[in-house]
Amino acid sequence: MDEKMNVLVIDDNKELANALKDAINNYNDKWNATSVYDGSSALNLMSTNPPDIVFCDIVLPDMSGIDVMKNIKDIEQDIQVIIMTAYASLSTAIEALQFGAFDYIPKPLHINQVINAIKSAEKRRKNLLENRRMITNLLSIKDENKISDETREIIERLMILKHFQKRISIQETKKTLLESSYKELAKIFQTEYINIFIKGDDDKFRSEMGPKSGDFKIGEFIDIRMPTFYLPVKNGIGCVFPGEKSMTSVIGFENKIMGLVYYKRERDFSQGELETAEVIAIEIGAKLTEIMLNRKIDSERVGTLLAFLSVFGITDPEEKRRASDATKMAVEFAEYLNLKKDDIERVRYSAMLYNVLEASAVMKFKKKGEFSKKIDEIIEGIDFISNSKDIIISVSENYDGSGKPKGLKQNEIPIGARILKIVATFVLLVANNTYRAGEKEDLTLLHMEQKKGGYFDPDLLGRFREYILERRSRIL
Structure with missing residues (x-):
């Protein structure tokens, strides 16, 4: 009970x-x-x-x-x-x-x-x-023979995700990416009945990779009205829809749906497999974004962060959507400010990692050097996690020096942290405001401005208001 x-x-x-x-x-x-x-x-x-x-x-x-x-x-x-x-x-x-x-x-x-x-x-x-x-x-692991089944599953999931990232990170064309993804997915989920659908400019989903025999032929367009496909597309990126001995995950990145992956086999998929499929679909979306839109976003790094989010982070769909919105907005705002490319990428990774920190305190353990050897093996060589930590930790600093942990003020606070503080606060307040879309954004900005110079960088907050107005005009 x-x-x-x-x-x-x-x-x-x-x-x-x-x-x-x-x-x-x-x-x-x-x-x-x-x-x-x-x-x-x-x-x-x-x-x-x-x-x-x-x-x-x-x-x-x-x-x-x-x-x-x-x-x-x-x-x-x-x-x-x-x-x-x-x-x-x-x-x-x-x-x-x-x-x-x-x-x-x-x-x-x-x-x-x-x-x-x-x-x-x-x-x-x-x-x-x-x-x-x-x-x-995980931290208490000393004897591998005494690892619980649950802990072993966590470690295995992280290793699977890391291996998949490395496999797809070296692909340079859409064709080789889909071929490599199909082979790896067949091994991970122990089934050849996998179809990868890519969304075209006409918004139709076409089967571009799959088995020689199965429910869908290569080149076939799917009926998006079918519940198997309609429901995950309706819910968007970060959604995986389980069916009877099947599941469908949404390929995409930063709120742009790019395709679907449909799996079928003789037994149901476990919750851990559903979550793994969800992350893998976004990893594919990140790599597709690199290849098809010629955007250098380092999909392997993004995939690593997604792995941590999957295992230690947010599980509630609404929180995932809010976190995704905040990450996208932080990157867009950094681009609006014309920051250097490297600084924009640090904002991207920091925004994603910030969600991990908020959800599970994983980074606190890492900071203290308390991760188990198994987890250290998984993140070995991922320098950008350490490089982003100063931004994440500094989000709690206030512009006037009254924050924590170091009492930094003004430009002593990394610009990425000042951006995340503004964006995270805005997204959270807007999500909880009952007014209409434009009104609740204006009301939120009005109240945030009462904290400018205290909590928030006043110049950045002014530029953020400009960004929101420009963004709203684009949407309208």
């Missing part, structure tokens, strides 16, 4: 706090909500009985919600904090996000928003605890 998810509501409005507590308890019998009315009472309660999720008002009688959250993270860093804030204090929510809040909900509260926030926080909490457990298992 699953354990109950404990939720703590902190609000000095007793009527609101109790109503929210009752609504949460009544919605799901596996949620156990408690309410308190000030920060001190909350911290005293949490010191002996830490909750899984906390709803905290930004303004409390004895301390701020920010101070409560700082103390919560000292108690247990994986507690998911959701800030409740009135419209007038929405800009303060930005500060809360910088200190590790999972989400914020503007007042007046709507019960659907509350329930959805809890569901998302519950998923995130479970994923973090599971990731932490897996990492702990």
Whole structure:
């Protein structure tokens, strides 16, 4: 039986706090909500009985919600904090996000928003605890004969992904890429019934690689209305659609769908295989982008990051989509600023790695030199991970020098970190704003500007506003 998810509501409005507590308890019998009315009472309660999720008002009688959250993270860093804030204090929510809040909900509260926030926080909490457990298992490996089946599967998945990256990284044409991919996929998934479809300029998907006999002939166009293909295309990159003894993954890169891979065999595919297929499809998309669009993005590096994201990172589809959007926006903004090519690539890799850091603290282990030998073997020679670490760590720095870990200020903070801070905050705030598309972007920028010169580089924030307006005009 699953354990109950404990939720703590902190609000000095007793009527609101109790109503929210009752609504949460009544919605799901596996949620156990408690309410308190000030920060001190909350911290005293949490010191002996830490909750899984906390709803905290930004303004409390004895301390701020920010101070409560700082103390919560000292108690247990994986507690998911959701800030409740009135419209007038929405800009303060930005500060809360910088200190590790999972989400914020503007007042007046709507019960659907509350329930959805809890569901998302519950998923995130479970994923973090599971990731932490897996990492702990990996770090404790001393005798290979004592490796658990689960840990062995993780190591094998990483090795498979690394091997696949190296195989496709040397391909120089679409034909050799698809041929190499087909051969490797047949070995990985133990089936020859694999079809690779590429999307043409007419938006039709054509089979360009597959078995001599099977469901689809080479050169055949597929009916995209079939659920096997329609559903993954509808959900986009990062989607793998399981069927009965089959699965379909989406080939693509940076939100551009480029094709599909369809697998079929005599037994169902495991969850680990589904996740591996998902990453491989994006690796193929990254390499296709290099070949077909003549873009030098170093697909092997991208694939390595995707491998880490797959095993240690984000599993929730909405979080994946948000992370993908943030990465793409960070790269576009860096290009808009006319940064040097090498700096743009560092922004790309750092944005992807930042998601790993946020999701599982893998980079913290690496920083301390605590990775097991097995994991060290996997990432051996990947210098760009170390080269990106200064950007990732510096995202927590503030422009005025009030941030962590070193108290860097202004241009002491790497420009990549200043870019990521702006983009990550913008994407998160926009995702949680209930206004219409253009209005919520404008409202988010308005509140972010209240933090310029403090949290954000004022010049970069001004250029970011210009970029958003230019981007919006392109979309329209």
